[in-house]
Amino acid sequence: MTIASKAAPVRFENVSKVFGKDVIAVDNINLNVDAGKLVTLLGPSGCGKTTTLRMIAGLEMASSGRILIGDRDVTKLPATDRDVSMVFQSYALFPHMSVLENVRYGLTFSGFGKEEARARALKGLELVGLKGFDGRLPSELSGGQQQRVAVARALVLEPQVLLFDEPLSNLDAKLRRQVREDIRAIQQDLGLTVVYVTHDQEEALAVSDEIVVMRNAAIAQIGTPRQLYDAPNDRFVADFIGEANLIGCQIVAVDGDVATIEIENYRHDLPARGLGPGSATLAVRPSRIVIGGETGVKASVAKATYVGVRMEYTLTGDFGQVFAVQDNVDTPFEVGSELRMTFAGKGPVLLPDEG
Structure with missing residues (x-):
């Protein structure tokens, strides 16, 4: 049994998100994420990057514009109908469940039989380097291992798009470097479409095919890590992408x-x-x-x-x-x-x- 990629592109067409009457969180952005690529939304707190990610997930609804995953307009669809998986900053593991039970949890609600769910969960753990850890509790794992469990749980659902919300912020510096390399390797090996949110410039440079720099609810510049580092458009991008x-x-x-x-x-x-x-x-x-x-x-x-x-x-x-x-x-x-x-x-x- 293998975990297959159904990678799909993501497209934003003139998308805005307004909270209340006048709090503009995302202001008329256009964005294309190619299938099989890792694109990072990067910017300071309050720039709109997490709201953008949550609109892909269906955890926030766009106030205007269109969001497409593949050829399907998902703008008004709930999170359960979008075929995306999200890895949260907090990992969101169930402390009373074993590692295996955590990873197969979503599969039990997706029509998989008990044995197939178990096989997929074990394969997911193998993919993230946790073969043999299936019987442990989350409390018996390091922070980096817990994050890998969260990644495995998302991978086994074979989503069209995999979303990461500040996935390394709870890890120390050495672990951050290791886990980001793991995430990048898995993404490339499986050809996943990944949208990744961080405020850490070095992290964005290390993992991304493309970086979307956001400022004040809008996109400041889009480019490869090298393009943004070597040829920033303005003072903000120059100072934010590396010193x-x-x-x-x-x-x-x-x-x-x-x-x-x-x-x-x-x-x-x-x-x-x-x-x-x-x-x-x-x-x-x-x-x-x-x-x-x-x-x-x-x-x-x-x-x-x-x-x-x-x-x-x-x-x-x-x-x-x-x-x-x-x-x-x-x-x-x-x-x-x-x-x-x-x-x-x-x-x-x-x-x-x-x-």
């Missing part, structure tokens, strides 16, 4: 697709991204700041922190304050040191000046 230093600069020349920027007397060439001469914002990742050369922008070391594999520096100057990292831990810069900083040839991104 970014936002530095004011002047575009002093544009030649084709290449802009020359100036900060103090330091000049740097990079893609113009459609911008012309004038004020702009430079977004620079901490690892793309080069410190300690002979030329560049004047800065001083305000903080220096050793974190084992690297040094972390806070640098200040006329440009404001930036955060930089450096692999050289053997000869670090001391607090109060005066130095020069430049930028790596690849990585810094120009953004429109937002004043």
Whole structure:
């Protein structure tokens, strides 16, 4: 017996959700999730990502617009008729039931006979690496193992779409890394359509085929992890997808697709991204700041922190304050040191000046 994938695409067409008279939780969004892909809804608290997920599940009804799973309009259908499964942040396991009983619980309400439900539950546990754990109680498992039980319980129902609501938030850092790798591996092996909600940028970058960044009930930008990290559309996306230093600069020349920027007397060439001469914002990742050369922008070391594999520096100057990292831990810069900083040839991104 195998657990098959019936992966289906998800489509939002001008979907809004309003609570009460005027609380807009989701504002006229359009979204396509391809079958067999893992798409993450990412954003700060209150941005609308969880409400969007709950509308796919049928736990919230759209105020306007259409939601389709496959070719079927599910906008007005209850959760029980949508062929989706959801893995919750709290795991929602029954403490008095064994692991096997928890996993087969949903199957007993889906028309499966006792033996087939048992076989499917055992296969689900094997898929998530918990073969032999079927007789244990949830209290006898670690947090990571409990989360895997919750995933197995969702998988055995063979949903068209599998939903995850902040699934790793209750786990410590090491377990989060392991379980997210497990979830990604299962999703890819079975070709599942997964919509995944998190506020953790690193988690989103690690698991996603595509990321939907949300802000103020709307979609700010959609793209692959690399697209969003390397080419954010605006200051919000640049700062939210990984850390970014936002530095004011002047575009002093544009030649084709290449802009020359100036900060103090330091000049740097990079893609113009459609911008012309004038004020702009430079977004620079901490690892793309080069410190300690002979030329560049004047800065001083305000903080220096050793974190084992690297040094972390806070640098200040006329440009404001930036955060930089450096692999050289053997000869670090001391607090109060005066130095020069430049930028790596690849990585810094120009953004429109937002004043």
